[in-house]
Amino acid sequence: MSELKKDIGMRIKELRELSDITTEEIANELDVDEETYIRYEEGIVDIPASFLYQIAQMFNVDLALILTGEETRMTYFDVTRAGKGFTVHRRKEYKYENLCKKFIHKKAEMFIVTVDPKENAIPSLNAHAGQEFSYILEGSVKIFIKDNEIILNEGDSIFFDATCGHAMVALNDKPAKFLAVIM
Numbered sequence: 654m655s656e657l658k659k660d661i662g663m664r665i666k667e668l669r670e671l672s673d674i675t676t677e678e679i680a681n682e683l684d685v686d687e688e689t690y691i692r693y694e695e696g697i698v699d700i701p702a703s704f705l706y707q708i709a710q711m712f713n714v715d716l717a718l719i720l721t722g723e724e725t726r727m728t729y730f731d732v733t734r735a736g737k738g739f740t741v742h743r744r745k746e747y748k749y750e751n752l753c754k755k756f757i758h759k760k761a762e763m764f765i766v767t768v769d770p771k772e773n774a775i776p777s778l779n780a781h782a783g784q785e786f787s788y789i790l791e792g793s794v795k796i797f798i799k800d801n802e803i804i805l806n807e808g809d810s811i812f813f814d815a816t817c818g819h820a821m822v823a824l825n826d827k828p829a830k831f832l833a834v835i836m
Contacts, residue, residue, distance in 0.1 A: 659696030661705070664719050666694040668712045683707055702749050703781035703815070706762055706835055710782065716762050717755065747821075749833075761836040768794060768831075770823040778818030784836045785815040792829030794821040805831075 669679055680690040683704065692698045709716040717723060736750075752763040766787075776797055787796070788810040796803050799817040804824070813819065815835065823829040 655696070658699065660722065661700060661719060662694045662696035664722060665700075665708055668708070668714065668719075669694070672712060679711075682711065701779055701781075702747075702762075702764070703779055703835065706783075707781055715757060715759060723755075761834050764833045764835075765790070766821075766831050766833045768792075768821055768823040768829045770826045770828060776820030776822050778820050780818045781815050781835070783815050784812065785819070786810065786812045786832075786834040786836070787821075788832040790830045790832060792827050793824040794829045794831065795824055796821045 669676070674682075676691055676694070677687050680687040683690070685704070689698070693700045693704070705719055706716055709719055748767040748769075750765040750767075752765060753759060778797065787805070789805045789807050791807060793804060793806045796805055796811060796819065798811075798813055798819045803811065805811060821829070821831070
């Protein structure tokens with residue numbers, strides 16, 4: 654069990670307990686079974702980034718607090734230098750780099766997401782509250798949204814209802830990189 658998973662789980666548990674909410678209540682609210690939720694708090698399994706975003710919204714805290722334990726402080730701007738974003742490994746299919754961890758009261762979360770190619774990839778669909786925008790920076794992906802499969806190439810973008818199950822796979826045996834904005 655990684656220390657980062659344990660730390661994130663501990664912070665989520667603390668937010669839940671401070672709000673006087675049971676594991677059953679929060680699991681129901683976030684549409685996940687209670688056993689899975691408890692495993693998140695214990696740091697036993699990876700927590701999807703979209704789930705962390707939902708938790709942050711539910712407790713009205715910035716995602717950076719959950720990820721790093723540090724309060725956000727910036728009110729006018731937050732600069733993230735190239736390659737210096739906070740790395741988050743939350744879903745096995747993707748690598749996330751959070752591009753804004755210190756700006757307070759964000760209305761969206763921005764990530765650079767890398768998808769490595771997998772042979773015969775069958776993606777696990779993810780759904781979460783809100784909307785999502787993705788802009789393909791490098792490579793090509795096939796995005797699955799609800800019952801649709803859409804090919805996106807470098808420079809293409811898509812905006813969608815994130816409550817619909819969705820996932821991306823890299824094409825052409827090359828990694829793909831995209832900017833994801835979750836609102």
